[in-house]
Structures are given as structure tokens and as C-alpha cells.
Amino acid sequence: MTEFLTFNLNTAYNEIKEQAEREGITSNEAWDSLVENYINEKVGIGELDSDQDTQGMIDDLKGRFEVYKENINIR
Numbered sequence: 001m002t003e004f005l006t007f008n009l010n011t012a013y014n015e016i017k018e019q020a021e022r023e024g025i026t027s028n029e030a031w032d033s034l035v036e037n038y039i040n041e042k043v044g045i046g047e048l049d050s051d052q053d054t055q056g057m058i059d060d061l062k063g064r065f066e067v068y069k070e071n072i073n074i075r
Contacts, residue, residue: 013067031062036058
């Protein structure tokens with residue numbers, strides 16, 4: 001088992017935010033889907049191990065939708 005020691009939730013948020021902006025995501029549901037796909041992709045390519053707390057990471061990143069929403073002024 002290889003653990004990706006440089007995985008950082010803030011970096012992950014920034015990458016997700018950039019993708020969300022490119023895709024024009026404005027709903028919480030679309031954000032949640034993007035977060036789940038991002039983490040699952042990281043597991044799939046071996047940057048994260050399924051033994052890690054990926055659900056905790058997903059929950060943390062999903063919770064950052066409000067920050068994203070404020071930054072792009074969604075009303």
C-alpha cells in the first residue's frame with residue numbers, strides 16, 4: 001500500500017474549485033458530484049488509498065460549497 005503523503009485538502013479544494021468554475025457549477029448537487037468524482041479518481045489512480053478516510057475527505061470538501069458559492073457570488 002502506497003500512501004500519497006502530499007495530498008492536501010486545501011489543494012484538492014482549489015483544484016475542484018477551478019474545475020467547477022470551468023464547468024459553470026452553481027448548485028450544491030453538482031458540487032457534491034464533482035467532489036465525489038474527484039476523490040474517486042484520486043483513489044483510482046493511486047494518489048489516495050481506499051483505506052484512507054476518503055469519506056471524511058469527501059464530507060470536508062462537500063462542506064466547502066458555501067465558500068465556493070461566496071467566491072463566485074451565487075445568489
